[in-house]
Amino acid sequence: MSDRSAALPDLGHAAAIPGRPLKPGSGEHKHAFCRMLLDTFNPYKPAVIDWPKLDQDARDRLVALPIWDIAVQTEGRARLNVATYAARQSDLLLKQAIELNAFEEGRHKHVLSNLVAAYGIALAPEPEYVTPKDPEWAFMVTGYSECIDSFFAFGLFEAAKRSGFFPEELVDTFEPVIQEEARHILFFANWVKWHRRTMPLWRRPYFELKVGAVWAFLIWERIGIARNVGNGVQDNNFTVTGAKQVGADIEVAQLMDICLSENARRMSFYDPRLLRPSTVPALVRFIRRFM
Numbered sequence: 001m002s003d004r005s006a007a008l009p010d011l012g013h014a015a016a017i018p019g020r021p022l023k024p025g026s027g028e029h030k031h032a033f034c035r036m037l038l039d040t041f042n043p044y045k046p047a048v049i050d051w052p053k054l055d056q057d058a059r060d061r062l063v064a065l066p067i068w069d070i071a072v073q074t075e076g077r078a079r080l081n082v083a084t085y086a087a088r089q090s091d092l093l094l095k096q097a098i099e100l101n102a103f104e105e106g107r108h109k110h111v112l113s114n115l116v117a118a119y120g121i122a123l124a125p126e127p128e129y130v131t132p133k134d135p136e137w138a139f140m141v142t143g144y145s146e147c148i149d150s151f152f153a154f155g156l157f158e159a160a161k162r163s164g165f166f167p168e169e170l171v172d173t174f175e176p177v178i179q180e181e182a183r184h185i186l187f188f189a190n191w192v193k194w195h196r197r198t199m200p201l202w203r204r205p206y207f208e209l210k211v212g213a214v215w216a217f218l219i220w221e222r223i224g225i226a227r228n229v230g231n232g233v234q235d236n237n238f239t240v241t242g243a244k245q246v247g248a249d250i251e252v253a254q255l256m257d258i259c260l261s262e263n264a265r266r267m268s269f270y271d272p273r274l275l276r277p278s279t280v281p282a283l284v285r286f287i288r289r290f291m
């Protein structure tokens with residue numbers, strides 16, 4: 001960015017907020033997770049990002065990463081999914097926060113589009129983005145998939161930084177996008193908890209089935225698409241393809257440790273009373289014990 005300071009995450013009020021614990025589903029809880037997102041907004045503008053000049057090697061490595069099509073399309077779909085859910089909110093604060101989330105997804109797509117243009121990366125034509133028929137389902141698919149992908153992206157980003165895969169200026173330029181995903185999954189984890197507690201009791205069993213179906217869909221999507229690896233189709237397995245490219249000889253166990261510590265670090269900037277996304281870190285911690 002021309003103004004380098006604008007590239008740093010704006011953590012707003014962040015840090016420790018003392019006070020009694022939040023009662024999940026309370027108005028205070030909703031206020032805290034919505035304010036967390038709204039008050040830590042970083043007003044950077046994709047159009048003024050000054051993409052650093054890369055030497056030939058660094059540029060070639062970047063161009064060869066098989067993630068650009070899927071990354072741009074994921075952000076495009078995320079924007080529409082989140083915006084559609086925002087539109088049906090009657091609670092003003094919640095609507096404002098979810099609208100901001102959608103705005104940021106659109107901005108991620110914008111940043112990525114500028115990045116690929118700046119480095120001459122060719123993209124596959126984008127599919128048509130279809131407005132979801134069930135906005136709650138679509139919001140949850142985006143939310144939970146970000147919980148999976150962001151957790152691993154935090155670690156891969158740090159591994160790429162350490163190995164020098166990405167030059168430092170590029171890491172700095174891209175940092176706000178990664179930190180925004182940390183805010184999104186923190187917001188989403190709290191929204192799920194709040195939503196669960198505030199919906200009518202009769203709807204709860206249906207909602208839990210829906211949560212299970214979303215996870216099943218995301219696992220199926222990741223396994224199903226993995227089968228296309230080698231067919232020239234870009235897949236959603238950022239971790240597998242990304243780790244191979246970015247960390248070179250990094251071991252899986254080591255990568256898991258980096259993901260865990262980066263996840264904890266990125267979450268540490270926000271209101272400690274808010275619930276942290278826990279499923280993916282717990283699963284990784286469990287698998288890690290056998291390694």
Ligand SMILES: [Fe+2]
Nearest residue numbers: 075078105108
């Ligand atoms: Fe995003």
Ligand SMILES: [Fe+2]
Nearest residue numbers: 105146181184
């Ligand atoms: Fe996001």
